[in-house]
Amino acid sequence: MRVDVEEWPGFEPWEVVKMHDAAAVLALTPDDHVVMVRQFRPAVRQVMTEVPAGILDVEGEDALTTAGRELFEETGYRHTHIEFLGGCYSSAGTTDQYVHYFWARVEADPSGPPEDGIEVTLEPFDRMVHAARSGKVRDATTSLALMMAAGRPALP
Numbered sequence: 001m002r003v004d005v006e007e008w009p010g011f012e013p014w015e016v017v018k019m020h021d022a023a024a025v026l027a028l029t030p031d032d033h034v035v036m037v038r039q040f041r042p043a044v045r046q047v048m049t050e051v052p053a054g055i056l057d058v059e060g061e062d063a064l065t066t067a068g069r070e071l072f073e074e075t076g077y078r079h080t081h082i083e084f085l086g087g088c089y090s091s092a093g094t095t096d097q098y099v100h101y102f103w104a105r106v107e108a109d110p111s112g113p114p115e116d117g118i119e120v121t122l123e124p125f126d127r128m129v130h131a132a133r134s135g136k137v138r139d140a141t142t143s144l145a146l147m148m149a150a151g152r153p154a155l156p
Helices: 063-075 125-133 140-149
Strands: 002-006 014-018 022-028 033-041 046-050 053-055 079-089 098-106 119-124
Touching: 022 063, 022 079, 022 140, 033 063, 033 125, 046 140, 053 063, 063 079, 063 098, 079 140, 098 140, 119 125, 125 140
Parallel strands: 022 098
Antiparallel strands: 002 014, 022 033, 022 053, 033 046, 033 119, 079 098
């Protein structure tokens, strides 16, 4: 990450945070529970509950591969099916980071341990969608992934 000061004709100089793009994955168990990660986030000084996500920082790795890798590294779950949901800029007024959203079906049980510092929780999909729609999900990436997936045909 770096901060560039850019100048555009007709505008004051603007600080732009240059970041790697990211991938986030809304992972569902066979019984439609969302695989969530709880971890401390220093920027907000609190523990957050989120969908697994990470930056595209492995050379030659595309967003889909990053999503699957981050899912396994953070939770120990492997996907059996994964689909693209959409994408957006995380904060276009500040950074050029683009987030690629996926949703996936995972195996019933994890194949490995979660990453150090992460607690994995399983929450019913319908309850999480309701929480996102009612403003109770504090992480924007998680909230958007839930709302993108809501109403779509079920994953295989």
